[in-house]
Amino acid sequence: MCAANATTLQLDSSGNLRHFLSIEGLSRSLLVRIMDTAESFTSVTRQAVKKVPLLRGKTVVNLFFETSTRTRTTFELAAKRLSADVLNINIATSATAKGESLLDTIRNIEAMQVDMFVVRHAESGAAHFIAGQVAPHISVINAGDGRHAHPTQAMLDMFTIRRMKGDFAPLKVALVGDVLHSRVARSEILALRTLGVSEIRVIGPRTLLPVHPETLGVRAVSDLDQGLEGVDVIMMLRLQKERMSSAFIPSEHEYFARFGLTETRLAKAKPDAIVMHPGPINRGVEIDSRVADGPHSVILQQVNFGIPVRMAILSLATQAGA
Amino acid sequence: MCAANATTLQLDSSGNLRHFLSIEGLSRSLLVRIMDTAESFTSVTRQAVKKVPLLRGKTVVNLFFETSTRTRTTFELAAKRLSADVLNINIATSATAKGESLLDTIRNIEAMQVDMFVVRHAESGAAHFIAGQVAPHISVINAGDGRHAHPTQAMLDMFTIRRMKGDFAPLKVALVGDVLHSRVARSEILALRTLGVSEIRVIGPRTLLPVHPETLGVRAVSDLDQGLEGVDVIMMLRLQKERMSSAFIPSEHEYFARFGLTETRLAKAKPDAIVMHPGPINRGVEIDSRVADGPHSVILQQVNFGIPVRMAILSLATQAGA
Amino acid sequence: MCAANATTLQLDSSGNLRHFLSIEGLSRSLLVRIMDTAESFTSVTRQAVKKVPLLRGKTVVNLFFETSTRTRTTFELAAKRLSADVLNINIATSATAKGESLLDTIRNIEAMQVDMFVVRHAESGAAHFIAGQVAPHISVINAGDGRHAHPTQAMLDMFTIRRMKGDFAPLKVALVGDVLHSRVARSEILALRTLGVSEIRVIGPRTLLPVHPETLGVRAVSDLDQGLEGVDVIMMLRLQKERMSSAFIPSEHEYFARFGLTETRLAKAKPDAIVMHPGPINRGVEIDSRVADGPHSVILQQVNFGIPVRMAILSLATQAGA
Numbered sequence: 013m014c015a016a017n018a019t020t021l022q023l024d025s026s027g028n029l030r031h032f033l034s035i036e037g038l039s040r041s042l043l044v045r046i047m048d049t050a051e052s053f054t055s056v057t058r059q060a061v062k063k064v065p066l067l068r069g070k071t072v073v074n075l076f077f078e079t080s081t082r083t084r085t086t087f088e089l090a091a092k093r094l095s096a097d098v099l100n101i102n103i104a105t106s107a108t109a110k111g112e113s114l115l116d117t118i119r120n121i122e123a124m125q126v127d128m129f130v131v132r133h134a135e136s137g138a139a140h141f142i143a144g145q146v147a148p149h150i151s152v153i154n155a156g157d158g159r160h161a162h163p164t165q166a167m168l169d170m171f172t173i174r175r176m177k178g179d180f181a182p183l184k185v186a187l188v189g190d191v192l193h194s195r196v197a198r199s200e201i202l203a204l205r206t207l208g209v210s211e212i213r214v215i216g217p218r219t220l221l222p223v224h225p226e227t228l229g230v231r232a233v234s235d236l237d238q239g240l241e242g243v244d245v246i247m248m249l250r251l252q253k254e255r256m257s258s259a260f261i262p263s264e265h266e267y268f269a270r271f272g273l274t275e276t277r278l279a280k281a282k283p284d285a286i287v288m289h290p291g292p293i294n295r296g297v298e299i300d301s302r303v304a305d306g307p308h309s310v311i312l313q314q315v316n317f318g319i320p321v322r323m324a325i326l327s328l329a330t331q332a333g334a
Numbered sequence: 335m336c337a338a339n340a341t342t343l344q345l346d347s348s349g350n351l352r353h354f355l356s357i358e359g360l361s362r363s364l365l366v367r368i369m370d371t372a373e374s375f376t377s378v379t380r381q382a383v384k385k386v387p388l389l390r391g392k393t394v395v396n397l398f399f400e401t402s403t404r405t406r407t408t409f410e411l412a413a414k415r416l417s418a419d420v421l422n423i424n425i426a427t428s429a430t431a432k433g434e435s436l437l438d439t440i441r442n443i444e445a446m447q448v449d450m451f452v453v454r455h456a457e458s459g460a461a462h463f464i465a466g467q468v469a470p471h472i473s474v475i476n477a478g479d480g481r482h483a484h485p486t487q488a489m490l491d492m493f494t495i496r497r498m499k500g501d502f503a504p505l506k507v508a509l510v511g512d513v514l515h516s517r518v519a520r521s522e523i524l525a526l527r528t529l530g531v532s533e534i535r536v537i538g539p540r541t542l543l544p545v546h547p548e549t550l551g552v553r554a555v556s557d558l559d560q561g562l563e564g565v566d567v568i569m570m571l572r573l574q575k576e577r578m579s580s581a582f583i584p585s586e587h588e589y590f591a592r593f594g595l596t597e598t599r600l601a602k603a604k605p606d607a608i609v610m611h612p613g614p615i616n617r618g619v620e621i622d623s624r625v626a627d628g629p630h631s632v633i634l635q636q637v638n639f640g641i642p643v644r645m646a647i648l649s650l651a652t653q654a655g656a
Numbered sequence: 657m658c659a660a661n662a663t664t665l666q667l668d669s670s671g672n673l674r675h676f677l678s679i680e681g682l683s684r685s686l687l688v689r690i691m692d693t694a695e696s697f698t699s700v701t702r703q704a705v706k707k708v709p710l711l712r713g714k715t716v717v718n719l720f721f722e723t724s725t726r727t728r729t730t731f732e733l734a735a736k737r738l739s740a741d742v743l744n745i746n747i748a749t750s751a752t753a754k755g756e757s758l759l760d761t762i763r764n765i766e767a768m769q770v771d772m773f774v775v776r777h778a779e780s781g782a783a784h785f786i787a788g789q790v791a792p793h794i795s796v797i798n799a800g801d802g803r804h805a806h807p808t809q810a811m812l813d814m815f816t817i818r819r820m821k822g823d824f825a826p827l828k829v830a831l832v833g834d835v836l837h838s839r840v841a842r843s844e845i846l847a848l849r850t851l852g853v854s855e856i857r858v859i860g861p862r863t864l865l866p867v868h869p870e871t872l873g874v875r876a877v878s879d880l881d882q883g884l885e886g887v888d889v890i891m892m893l894r895l896q897k898e899r900m901s902s903a904f905i906p907s908e909h910e911y912f913a914r915f916g917l918t919e920t921r922l923a924k925a926k927p928d929a930i931v932m933h934p935g936p937i938n939r940g941v942e943i944d945s946r947v948a949d950g951p952h953s954v955i956l957q958q959v960n961f962g963i964p965v966r967m968a969i970l971s972l973a974t975q976a977g978a
Contacts, residue, residue: 057769058769060713061712061713062713062714063712063713068383068385069381069384069385070384071384071411082764085743085745085765085768086768088743089715089741089768089769089770092715093741097415099407101403101407112615113617116613116614116615116617119634120614120634120637121407122634123634123638124407124408124637124638124640124641125380125411125641126411291760291764292760293756293760295757295760312763312766313767315764315767315768316767316768316769319768319769390705390707391703391704391705391707393706393733393736419733419737421732421733423729434935434936434937435939438935438936438937438939442726442935442956442959443729445956445957445959446729446730446959446962446963447702447733447960447963448733
């Protein structure tokens with residue numbers, strides 16, 4: 013599948029969010045608008061009746077070609093708190109068994125008069141492909157596609173940073189781990205650059221770092237202590253099990269010794285640095301439990317902010333015209 | 335399981351729909367009433383808030399002993415748009431594992447004060463059996479039982495034909511494919527006859543056609559070109575994969591050569607003929623993509639009309655007395 | 657996992673139910689309050705619109721580490737009839753696949769601003785462990801943990817007994833079957849003692865009875881006829897298939913011959929004795945069909961009362977302070 017031009021696909025003629033597929037091509041003001049809208053929803057999730065009727069009567073379809081209980085759950089909660097009807101369709105275990113093509117599956121669910129697809133797929137470009145095919149009234153939200161993008165994760169990370177740090181301009185940010193294969197890292201780097209942070213460093217074994225980091229606007233560092241020097245934000249990445257058993261890294265133990273975030277390593281960063289992780293965390297592999305559960309960690313706040321940020325994206329996409 | 339008398343089971347003492355198990359025994363006026371009710375719901379599915387409170391506080395149980403994401407999804411959407419609570423129970427993966435009998439399963443869910451069972455089962459007669467057992471306030475909807483019936487599919491097909499063609503009386507209809515083993519075909523033939531079409535032809539390899547077509551009120555034709563001559567409606571059937579690998583047909587390739595619907599073949603039908611298929615389609619097996627996606631195809635309209643037609647059946651069955 | 661002190665965990669500072677983990681440590685007046693509240697909900701499940709808005713905007717998470725369609729379904733129905741949003745998370749098939757710890761899973765779902773966990777787990781003490789970890793605003797309901805407790809089942813059984821028999825004080829109750837390994841039996845015995853029945857007998861093969869019955873306040877009898885003599889309530893237990901194939905009992909056939917409840921055996925009990933079973937029943941193993949479906953059986957009433965009793969527990973737990 014080849015990704016169509018994200019910018020033209022994502023925005024309607026007035027520049028509003030029609031689909032949410034990638035951070036690429038989105039303006040700083042749009043990212044800020046998403047965060048401001050999310051801010052207004054944080055109070056909803058704290059009040060006794062956690063419901064607003066914004067999407068009442070709308071049908072949101074969680075179309076997951078790849079299982080992810082956590083991401084599916086946060087989208088389901090976000091949609092229900094906006095009063096939408098939610099339909100969970102796990103394609104891995106259903107239609108493909110009957111040999112139907114992706115496009116036929118989409119056309120069929122679309123014909124059921126649904127309003128939004130939240131798509132998770134193992135192939136890069138799947139959400140773009142679907143967005144290029146659906147009827148004008150339907151919005152597509154990318155909930156992770158292959159190695160390409162995970163833009164709602166990036167937005168909840170940005171929202172967390174803004175909540176903790178306020179202004180993006182002075183921030184030095186480090187991304188640690190398997191940057192090369194991570195859709196989360198790709199989306200985070202794009203969002204951080206759009207929001208204008210001062211510096212982005214990517215840290216990890218050479219085999220897991222991009223070959224030409226400068227084209228991404230980041231600096232590659234292969235030593236963790238050196239990379240963490242003076243940073244405000246540390247964004248840890250999850251080490252995929254399949255990567256661990258491959259030739260990319262020598263062993264889990266050795267990986268932790270060189271790139272695991274411990275309290276000692278964390279001390280290299282600014283005293284008020286925050287530690288982030290998209291979850292689920294591999295304790296003792298990429299992060300030590302004392303750091304994951306320590307005072308610098310904002311990992312659970314990220315999960316918490318995932319709901320209002322996804323509510324913001326769902327509601328903004330519903331309001332756009334064709 | 336042996337199917338009880340459908341007519342007496344399906345209707346209450348005033349002739350209203352209590353269960354919806356089979357087209358057999360239903361009057362023309364009842365089928366028209368279902369279609370008229372569905373017509374009133376098509377506007378609901380188009381409006382911004384796609385909800386009516388007709389089934390508010392009612393519990394609809396999707397009781398699927400056989401997996402079918404598509405059918406389950408349309409019933410779930412129909413029930414939610416009527417404001418019902420929906421419970422999805424996949425029996426294939428649950429209670430039977432504990433060795434409970436079908437009747438015990440039914441008695442137990444019934445005891446939870448539910449209002450409606452939507453039943454899908456691999457055995458013919460399962461929905462009738464359940465309807466014969468449930469308490470007076472519960473309605474049973476047959477969502478496909480073995481080779482016996484798939485009456486909601488037949489009703490959405492009739493609704494599609496009425497929308498496209500208006501009057502049934504002058505129509506010549508062809509059913510193409512594995513008519514012998516198809517519950518969809520059985521229900522379609524009964525509905526078409528009840529609604530009084532002019533002619534019904536069944537077309538396919540002799541091994542997949544009924545032995546005594548005349549008892550069904552249809553004419554059997556084993557040549558596709560000849561069978562399509564002058565028809566108004568072509569109802570394609572899905573060729574089951576298990577049939578393809580059996581002795582019933584020589585090969586997928588040869589099947590397509592003889593019975594696949596192509597543009598050339600379609601030209602034998604009336605110029606304004608419509609092409610229908612219950613889905614999911616096997617492109618290049620029973621139908622060519624140019625026909626499936628072409629101007630005569632109403633396949634996606636069928637899916638679309640599946641929602642208001644099922645809303646109609648659910649709401650009519652809820653209103654009946656015991 | 658080790659179960660924390662149930663009493664201190666379960667009640668808030670005013671003695672209201674904060675979590676519902678075990679019958680242990682709950683007062684008679686609290687059990688009566690649960691039953692009185694359930695009584696008020698029985699009319700809700702009978703009325704046309706079976707909804708009350710008590711939990712509107714609250715999110716109830718069914719966190720099932722062990723599959724149980726029946727228990728999950730009754731909790732889902734109870735929560736929906738209280739107007740809560742329900743999230744079903746089957747951990748057996750999801751997060752653990754990514755190697756996340758139980759505590760991390762809990763912390764993450766908790767961070768999504770949910771209000772209640774309904775927990776089913778194969779290990780004893782799991783619900784207590786979770787209750788000891790969650791934030792002050794979250795309630796935990798034990799839906800069955802290992803061999804330890806199944807307190808909502810016990811409460812619906814008590815509610816059924818009260819409905820059928822009125823006063824607990826004069827009652828003689830027999831529990832029949834695998835008392836030793838049954839969480840249902842453990843919780844039932846605790847509840848019956850708290851409500852002050854006159855006598856509790858446990859009946860079964862010696863290998864399936866507790867070694868020191870007197871410490872539980874019950875009398876052990878290994879002869880069924882003798883044990884049923886003059887009892888008011890017979891609570892049958894389900895014989896687990898895994899137990900049948902082990903050395904605990906000689907054979908299914910022999911088990912039924914010695915401990916299966918038949919009409920002849922039932923005649924030893926009081927003429928108005930009631931027969932209960934938590935389901936699913938093994939017909940012809942622990943109970944004869946004529947008894948299960950006969951006039952003394954209240955098995956389906958138990959299922960029916962399961963909804964208002966669980967509604968009562970969910971709503972009482974939501975009202976408690978921290």
